[in-house]
Amino acid sequence: GDKGQPSIEDNQLMRQFWFDGDTQHAPISTLSGGERRRLQLLLTLIEQPNVLLLDEPTNDLDLDTLRALEDYLDEWPGIVVVVSHDRVFLDRTVVDVLALDGVGGAAVVRGGVAGWLKQRKSAPTEQMSGAQRGKLISTPDVAAAELKQKSKSTKSPSTLRRLLAQSETALAKATAELEKLTAQMSAAGSDHVKLAKISEELAKAQAKVNSAEETWLALAAEAN
Secondary structure (H helix, E strand, O other): OHHHOOOHHHHHHHHHOOOOHHHHHOOHHHOOHHHHHHHHHHHHHOOOOOEEEEEOHHHOOOHHHHHHHHHHHHOOOOEEEEEOOOHHHHHHHOOEEEEEOOOOOEEEEEOHHHHHHHHHHHOOHHHOOHHHHHHOOOOHHHHHHHHHOOOOOOOOHHHHHHHHHHHHHHHHHHHHHHHHHHHHHHHOOOOHHHHHHHHHHHHHHHHHHHHHHHHHHHHHHHHO
16 A cells, blocks of 8 residues: 555455454564464465465465465456365365376366366276276275275284274374474474475375375275
8 A cells, every 4th residue: 555554455355364453563573373374375465466376275374264265266366276185175266176196197177176086986997907096096985985895805804903003003103293293384483494394294294194094994994
C-alpha cells in the first residue's frame, strides 16, 4: 500500500492466513517458526505468480495454514505444481497427477489421486510383474487390498511372528525419526540453509516410513 502501509487486498490476504489485528504489525522477530513460514508463503502469494511450486508443503505448514492455502488455490487462476504425500491436499489442489511406477515409467492421469487410483484398479494387473506392482506408489487401503489377493504364505507361523515383530520395531523407529525431524523443522525458524537440509532429511525419513509400512502390511497379509 501507500507509504509502506498494507492495502485492503493485503489486509484481506493476511486475515485469510490467520494474521489478524495486531499480528499484522508485529515485528518479525516476535513471530513463531510456524508464523514465519506462513509469512514467507504470503510474500510469495502477494507477488501474484502465475506458477506456484510446492514441495511437500505438509512438512512445513500447520493444518490451519494448509486449509487456508487450499481455499486460496480454489480461486487462483495460475498453475500449481505439487509434490506431496498428503492425499487430502492433493485432492483439493490438483487436477492431473504425474504417476511414477517405480520402474522408470510415468504417466499423466486426469482426475487427481482419485482418478489415478481408479485407473490403477481397473488396469489389467497381469501385464505387470510382481516386482513392478510392489514398487508402485499406493495408499495403505489399496496396498492391503492387493496384498490379500496374494497366495498363502510359505513361512512358518514362528517365522512370521518374528518378522512382524522386527517390522513393527523398524516402523516405530522410522516414525520416531520422522517426528524428530518434523520438530527440528518447526524449530528452524527462517534459517533457509537449515530448512533445506532438514527438508532433504525429511523426504528420506518419509520414504523409510513408507517402506516400513509396506513391509508390515505384506507380512500382516501373509499372517492372516
